[in-house]
Amino acid sequence: MSDMITADLVDLDLSADTKEAAARALAERMVALGRVTDLDGFLADVAAREAQMPTGLDGGIGIPHCRSEHVTEPTLAFGRSANGIDFGAADGPADLIFLIAAPAGADDAHLTILSSLARQLMNTEFTDALRAVGDAAAAASLIRGDEPDETEAPATAEAPAAADPETPAAADAQAPAETPAEAGSEDTVASAGAASPAAATVTDDTAPAAEQPFRIVAVTSCPTGIAHTYMAAESLENAGREAGVEVTVEPQGSAGFTRLDPAVIAAADAVIFAHDVPVREKERFAGKPTVDVGVKAGINRPAELITEVREKAARGETTAAARPGGTPVERAGEPGEGYGTKLRKWLMSGVSYMVPFVAAGGLLIALGFALGGWEIDKAKPVIDHFDWGQVDSWGALMFQIGAAAFGFLVPVLAGYIAYGMADRPGLVPGFVGGAISVSIGAGFLGGLVAGLIAGGVVLAIQRINVPPVLRGIMPVVVIPLISSAVVGFLMFVVIGKPIAEVQKGMTNWLNGLSGANAILLGALLGLMMCFDLGGPVNKVAYTFATSGISTADPSSSAMKVMAAVMAAGMVPPLGLALATFLRKKLFTQAERENGKAAVVLGASFITEGAIPFAAADPLRVIPASMAGGAVTGALTMAFGSTLRAPHGGVWVTLLIGRPLLYLLAIAVGTAVTAGLVLLLKSMRKAAPGTSVQEAAAPTAAEAKQPVAA
Known part of the structure; x- marks a missing residue:
């Protein structure tokens, strides 16, 4: 180093x-x-x-x-x-x-040295x-870690900088110790990404061969893969050493990682995941007692995690099946999170899978209206009547395909909420509950409730300790059967009708909005769309709008809401792009380049285009974005613009009711955001020795996602 x-x-x-x-x-x-x-x-x-x-x-x-x-x-x-x-x-x-x-x-050697510091x-x-x-x-x-000439100092006497990931703590803890259970696996843990052999051997009290220590395998990872990853590994190893438990860690860091020997995993009694990015090849650890937490929990409370996973092993709790890595719900519902955070993740998992159906179905329906006129929803089924040379027939075809896609919205929402809670076993009861919700008129709200119930029922069933002989059929027979029956009973007999009444009341309220009430709703939706620039609050407003147009014949009020939401969501990136063009000196070169990209993103209704500007300067960018979004939402509702398509930005202008007024509302909101951003940045006082540009533009130049890799 x-x-x-x-x-x-x-x-x-x-x-x-x-x-x-x-x-x-x-x-x-x-x-x-x-x-x-x-x-x-x-x-x-x-x-x-x-x-x-x-x-x-x-x-x-x-x-x-x-x-x-x-x-x-x-x-x-x-x-x-x-x-x-x-x-x-x-x-x-x-x-x-x-x-x-x-x-x-x-290079790997330098990252290895950084990991040693982290440890x-x-x-x-x-x-x-x-x-x-x-x-x-x-x-x-x-x-x-320069080696002093005097007596050994275990706290600081790190080995000279080399591509050896062994930490001072690990090297000090019985350097010559051999791993009793994994003596043949030292080549597996000899690289920067793996746990050090000495650290893996945390039970060196010459335990008798007949008394194997409790063995834990762990995986640690953080977004950057430099510091927290190796800190958590060291912390778990130290805690295991103190508890007399054998801990072998696979740090999945920036320098890559070396997979634990399959024999080590097979011999392990339990698993700890301490991670903030998905565990790679997570299925290797399936079928064992598992604790799944964020990486900071691995650093701050490793002894608790070891105790928790040992208690799970004593109760016979194991993971039901391998969970594929990289899904949007890979880390939904961690033990260390509050219920509100878990609920948000579960709901967002359903919304994230529903949105493509909304976009595809809505755009196809809008295209059907564009080709066949506003009466196309009354056309005969194309399976019985289709003329290749008639534009109306093509319009009917587009409309009916889009309507078919829209028919999946509520089942997909419910199914993937349950998936977010309970993984694949939740899909069947979730889809069943969503389909029942549609059939009884409970609609979007019914789908939300059905998904949560389905996930909860599956989780409850998974906690039952069943004989090993039945475990193989649980996820494919027993869980789908019981959970679908329970969810169906509740939706048909107990809660379906009350939810349908609430859904009907909400629809009637929306249809009754007019005048000042409609304008206030537009302003509120605009604020929500711009509050977190594509985050959960933004998605709540977007989902509210799309649920209103998810029928074959949506009301005029529902289409006005959709228009207001999309217009407001376009404003933040467009406003910030305009600001970079008007006052270049207030922005860095990288931000000015981002401004060019933000034009296209904003025009395409991708609110996330404003995130690079907000990452490091939220106190200026977010209020300015919210102000512009609120103005645009209110104006759109006041103008009475309507939108049948749930996405598309300016590219679906021809499908918008009162398109010129709609574009005017976007232009006004864009000007408000740009003007307010420039005003707030100009008011910022420069610190001594800081240029005006540095003081005014500390934003996250690109706010690059790759730096989190």
Whole structure:
């Protein structure tokens, strides 16, 4: 690590009082040494990473970090704050701040060294020494792990920087120890991405061969794959060592990962997942007692996780089946999350699968009206009457295909809400409940309730401890049979009719809106569309609008709501694009490039095009976006514009009622957002030594998603 941190990169009297200021102060040292080429661009990448998850850790540690194309070589800067800086840790401010900068294509050896530092931070002797060190050179030497000439210091005596991922803590804990259960698997854990062999051997008390220790395999991962991944691994290994439990960890970090030996997994008694990105090849661990939490839980409460998974093993609880990685609901409903967070994830999983049906069906229906006129919904079925040479027949065909797609909306919504809760076993009762909801007139609300009930019933059944001989037929026979019967009974006999009445009342209320009430609804929907720029609140407003037009013959009020929602959702990216064109000096070069892309994204009704601007400057961008969205939503409702298509942006203008007034509403909202953004950025006072451009434009230049990889 000798080339990664020097005394010039250490500030033992860090005076910053915010995490942004701390990152800037340490990053300026990197710039001075030529290790960062673009200060603003690099800080934008740091801010984008920070926006995903706070980088504060219990114990007074902050580790802002990212991979960035503005970094020339892997670099580490260290700052010590007397007053502490809030990095979002549960136990309060951090006084030890490490800024880790990795190039976009950092090699495995350098990332291995960074992972070693991350593991060191779990050692209290190391952090205590950093708090007591008196000069920058000594601090840099301590972090590098320079070997002192005196007696061994296990807290800081890291092996010289090499491509050896073994941490000081692991190396100090019985370096010559052999793994009793996995003696033949040292080649599996010898790379940067795997747990160190010494750490894997946490039960070296010469236990008799007949008394095998409890064995746990774990996977850790975080969005960047540099720091939290290896901290969680070290923390779990240390906790396992203290508990007399054999823990073998597979850190899935930026340098890639080495898969645990299948024999090690097969011999394990339990599994711990501590991750913030989907576990790769998760199906390898199926069928074992499992605890699934975020990576910070692995760092902050490893002993609790080990206790929890041992209790699950004692009760015989196992995962029902392998869960395919990479699905939108891979991490829905973690034990450490509150019920509200779980509920939001479950509902959003259903919405995310429903939206493609909405878009395809709605656009096909709109195309049918464009080809065949507004009476096309009364056309004969094309299976009985279709003329290849008649435009009306093609219009009827498009309409009827779209109506068929729309018929899946509620079942898909309900099915994938249940999927988000209980994985694939939830699909059958979810779809059944959704279809019943449509048949009894409970509609969209019925689908929501049916999906939640289906997922809950499946989860309850999965908790039943059944004999091993029956486990093979549970997911394909028993669970679908029982859960579908329960959900069907509840929807038909108990709750279906009351929900249908509520759905009918909501539809009547929407149809009765007029005048000031309609305008206020449009403003509210506009605010919701722009509050989180494509997030859950945005999706609630969008789902409300699309549910209104999801029938073959939607009301005029429902189509007005759809028009207001789509118009408002186009405003944030268009407004920010306009702002970058009007006052270029207030934005970085990268932001001006993003402004060009935002024109197309906004015009296509992709609200997420504004996220790069909001990532690091939310207090200016989001209020401005909400103001423009509210104005646009209110004007659209006031003008009486209607929309039958649920998506498409300006490309479906010809399908919009009163299209010129509709475009005027978008133009006014765009101007409001652009003007307010420029005003707020211009009012920002520049800090001493900071240019006007730096002060006005600290936004996350590209807010790149790749830095979270």
